[in-house]
Amino acid sequence: MRLDRFLSETGVCSRTEAKRTARAGEITVDGKVISDTSIHVDPESAQICFGGVPVLYRRFVYIMLNKPDGVLSATEDGEGETVLDLLPEKYKKMGLFPCGRLDKNTLGLLIITNDGKSAHELLSPSKHAEKTYLFECEKPLSKADVRVLENGVDIGEKSSTLQAKVEIESSTRGKITVYEGKFHQIKRMFGAIGNKITYLERISFGGIPLDASLSRGEWRELDDTEIKILTGKAGDMLKTERLILRKWMMSDAPSMFKYACDPDVGPIAGWPPHKTIDDSRVIISHFLDHHPYCFAICLKEDIIHPIGCVELKTKTDLTDKADELELGYWLGKPYWGNGYMPEAAKALLKYGFEELNLGAVWCGYYDGNSKSKRVQEKLGFVYHHTSSDLPVPAMNEVRIGHVSLLTKDKWSEMNNN
Ligand code: URA
Numbered sequence: 001m002r003l004d005r006f007l008s009e010t011g012v013c014s015r016t017e018a019k020r021t022a023r024a025g026e027i028t029v030d031g032k033v034i035s036d037t038s039i040h041v042d043p044e045s046a047q048i049c050f051g052g053v054p055v056l057y058r059r060f061v062y063i064m065l066n067k068p069d070g071v072l073s074a075t076e077d078g079e080g081e082t083v084l085d086l087l088p089e090k091y092k093k094m095g096l097f098p099c100g101r102l103d104k105n106t107l108g109l110l111i112i113t114n115d116g117k118s119a120h121e122l123l124s125p126s127k128h129a130e131k132t133y134l135f136e137c138e139k140p141l142s143k144a145d146v147r148v149l150e151n152g153v154d155i156g157e158k159s160s161t162l163q164a165k166v167e168i169e170s171s172t173r174g175k176i177t178v179y180e181g182k183f184h185q186i187k188r189m190f191g192a193i194g195n196k197i198t199y200l201e202r203i204s205f206g207g208i209p210l211d212a213s214l215s216r217g218e219w220r221e222l223d224d225t226e227i228k229i230l231t232g233k234a235g236d237m238l239k240t241e242r243l244i245l246r247k248w249m250m251s252d253a254p255s256m257f258k259y260a261c262d263p264d265v266g267p268i269a270g271w272p273p274h275k276t277i278d279d280s281r282v283i284i285s286h287f288l289d290h291h292p293y294c295f296a297i298c299l300k301e302d303i304i305h306p307i308g309c310v311e312l313k314t315k316t317d318l319t320d321k322a323d324e325l326e327l328g329y330w331l332g333k334p335y336w337g338n339g340y341m342p343e344a345a346k347a348l349l350k351y352g353f354e355e356l357n358l359g360a361v362w363c364g365y366y367d368g369n370s371k372s373k374r375v376q377e378k379l380g381f382v383y384h385h386t387s388s389d390l391p392v393p394a395m396n397e398v399r400i401g402h403v404s405l406l407t408k409d410k411w412s413e414m415n416n417n
Helices: 003-009 015-023 116-123 143-151 185-192 224-230 250-260 277-290 340-355 370-379 408-414
Strands: 027-029 048-050 062-067 107-113 131-137 165-170 173-178 197-205 219-221 243-247 294-299 308-313 324-331 360-366 382-392 397-407
Touching: 003 015, 003 027, 003 048, 015 027, 062 224, 107 116, 131 185, 143 165, 173 185, 185 197, 224 243, 243 340, 250 277, 250 324, 294 340, 308 340, 324 340, 340 360, 340 370, 340 408, 360 370, 360 382, 370 397, 397 408
Parallel strands: 107 197, 324 360
Antiparallel strands: 027 048, 062 107, 062 219, 131 173, 131 197, 165 173, 243 294, 294 308, 308 324, 360 397, 382 397
């Protein structure tokens, strides 16, 4: 790729500015000052500096925009404002386009990217990428209306719409999830049952929820996990019969807060209830930065809203050996008593013993937490010792803690390996 194109596509400067800067001797490639910006560079391997600052090459950019009312989902429009006009100048030369369309008066999540292949795959009818909308409609919805919307409705195409999911919040308000993206689909579905959409906001797309911290018109780049989920490259997901364990995303903060604010959830595991969504955001960023084997537990049918957390922790009070980690977990209270925790932890233990080659996994519970004790017994952990004066710094307490151990041999024996 030409150097001037590289600099403009990475949003550093225009081609003209690149020329000027090169003449001033301020551009280097692999340490050599470059005066001719028409030279070809390998963007993947060349070390390019602009004004002494290294330029990071990102082949593709993925942006989440909270689309406001009245803006067009187009790349250019003679008259009105487009979603691209809401982005800063540095993105203008990157060949970005909206991945699918929202009507001018539809609000919410719009992905903007320059990754044509992934966008094409996401939008292809066979992919069935899910899209969830908050809606308000003119007339009250009857149970029969909901059944029709869910089972497929004739909107004048060759075939009826695919199965959808409707969650009613009041007779004229709710959420609808569809797995296809026909032109004006939601408005036409409601039109077909003699109703009319009066408000429409997309709150998730392709497994990515709209980040609740973005106001209308605000945007941010997707984080690595979100990109993997969106582009179907989340190979580091673990699957069980009923659950998907995936990496945490910054946009999970409201879902985490919903359960982590419950005084019955954190304190029994040694951490205080979250007071605000920002508390949850801080914890998630810590997971992303420092906890490589920390997974959000999601129900298979709703990979967007985690219901708990399971983790193999490194360097804990119980062990600092490289081939021994500590299992930790919590689950939102509404999901207790269904066997979800052992199911999630079992998948992570399999990953730990088979993929990470662990020799043993430690686990503990504070005295009186009989639910956690039962989880560990179900997983095959064996009682090891009790500490009678265990500091619990986050709670400013000292507690009795029971520690158990699962060795690889015991795990292999239980799993007939
Ligand atoms: N369905 C619609 O009717 N409009 C949108 O903007 C998106 C889905």
